[in-house]
Amino acid sequence: MTDVLFAPTGAAARRQRISGVVLRDLAAMRRSPVRIFEIFFWPTVNLLVWGFVTRYLQASKVPFVVSVLLGAAVLWELLHRSSTEVGLGFLEDIWSRNLLNVFATPLSNGEYVTGLVLFSLAKVAVATVVTAGIAYLFYGFGIFSMGVALVPFMTLLLVMGWALSLVAIACVLRFGESAQVLGWSLPFVLQPVAGVFYPVSVLPEPLQKVAFLVPASHVFEGMRTVLRGGGVPWGHLAVAGLLDLVYLALAVRLFAVTLRNARMKGRLSRFGE
Numbered sequence: 001m002t003d004v005l006f007a008p009t010g011a012a013a014r015r016q017r018i019s020g021v022v023l024r025d026l027a028a029m030r031r032s033p034v035r036i037f038e039i040f041f042w043p044t045v046n047l048l049v050w051g052f053v054t055r056y057l058q059a060s061k062v063p064f065v066v067s068v069l070l071g072a073a074v075l076w077e078l079l080h081r082s083s084t085e086v087g088l089g090f091l092e093d094i095w096s097r098n099l100l101n102v103f104a105t106p107l108s109n110g111e112y113v114t115g116l117v118l119f120s121l122a123k124v125a126v127a128t129v130v131t132a133g134i135a136y137l138f139y140g141f142g143i144f145s146m147g148v149a150l151v152p153f154m155t156l157l158l159v160m161g162w163a164l165s166l167v168a169i170a171c172v173l174r175f176g177e178s179a180q181v182l183g184w185s186l187p188f189v190l191q192p193v194a195g196v197f198y199p200v201s202v203l204p205e206p207l208q209k210v211a212f213l214v215p216a217s218h219v220f221e222g223m224r225t226v227l228r229g230g231g232v233p234w235g236h237l238a239v240a241g242l243l244d245l246v247y248l249a250l251a252v253r254l255f256a257v258t259l260r261n262a263r264m265k266g267r268l269s270r271f272g273e
Contacts, residue, residue, distance in 0.1 A: 017107050021115025025089055067227050069197060070141040072220060074131045076196050078154060079216055080187045081127050082161025085120030086113075087168045087183035094177060094271045103268060109256055117162060124158070146223065149232040153219050156237065159244040160215045161187070166251035170258040177271065195220045215240040215247070 093099040102112065132143040144150065168182040193200075193207050194216040200208055211217040218240035222233040262268050 014108075014111055017105075017111045018115045018118065021107070021112060022119045025092070025115075025119045067141055067145070068224055070135050070139055071143065071146065071223055071227055072196050074128065074135055074143055075153060075157060075219065075223060076191075077131050078124060078128050079157040079161050081124045082120065082158045083164040083168070083187045084184040085123050086116045086162060086165035087186075089116040089120060090165075090169045090172070091180055091183050094172070094180070097271075099271045100268050103259075103263070109259060113166070113252075113255070120165075121158075128154075146226050147232075149222065149226045149237075152232075152237050152241075153223060156215055156219050156240045156244055159248055160240075163244065163247040163251040164190075166248075166255045170251070170254045173255075173258045173262045173267070176267070190214055190216065193217065199224065212239075213243065215243040218243075 090099075093102055135141045135143065146153065164186045165183075168179075168186050171179045171182050193203065193211040194214050195203075195211060196216070200211045200217050200221060203211060218233075218236040222236040222240075225231075225233045225236075
């Protein structure tokens with residue numbers, strides 16, 4: 001009788017499988033100069049556009065608005081990247097017709113997602129360094145002027161981005177490749193109510209209630225408070241952290257259920273056809 005082999009469940013085995021996902025994505029990126037170029041291109045273009053806008057505002061004697069817009073541009077790029085890079089990592093498996101192979105391995109759902117997140121985190125770090133460097137060299141804005149609040153700001157936006165990416169992946173698994181546009185556009189759906197470049201108070205009252213449920217709105221409101229010279233708004237950060245935990249848990253559950261259904265109905269084999 002043939003023995004049935006199960007995947008090792010120890011910590012070392014899990015680290016090895018997660019490292020395999022990261023190394024696989026790294027190898028794919030190294031063979032594609034376009035992917036490497038894209039890491040630097042979009043953050044640079046976005047920051048240059050907002051930088052020129054702030055130059056105009058600076059000439060109009062509104063220095064506070066200048067720092068707010070530049071800070072918002074840097075943090076928004078972090079949120080956008082944290083969401084899209086994980087989603088694009090999943091889409092790369094579809095485009096290369098490798099998705100079925102991935103899920104036929106002993107790799108667990110959590111290990112696969114962890115690998116995507118770790119690799120995307122490295123790309124997000126590079127993009128953030130680039131945008132922060134351009135903001136300082138070209139416009140004299142130092143991201144560290146936010147002080148100790150910078151760490152929770154960035155952490156909360158990263159977690160929100162990861163939750164959005166899992167929702168986008170779940171939509172692709174459920175509705176097919178026609179939904180892949182969500183892999184890079186979902187953050188923009190929430191941008192109008194996230195108060196990125198303007199305070200939430202300018203929104204109509206019904207949208208202000210929606211904005212309260214968006215973690216990013218609390219982060220950007222807190223950023224403006226800090227740059228205005230106020231203290232760290234721990235109340236805003238606590239609400240954002242609680243919302244992040246709830247949304248991430250729901251997103252993980254949605255991803256797991258959708259993937260299980262895709263496996264049961266044989267949809268994984270139809271991706272990339």
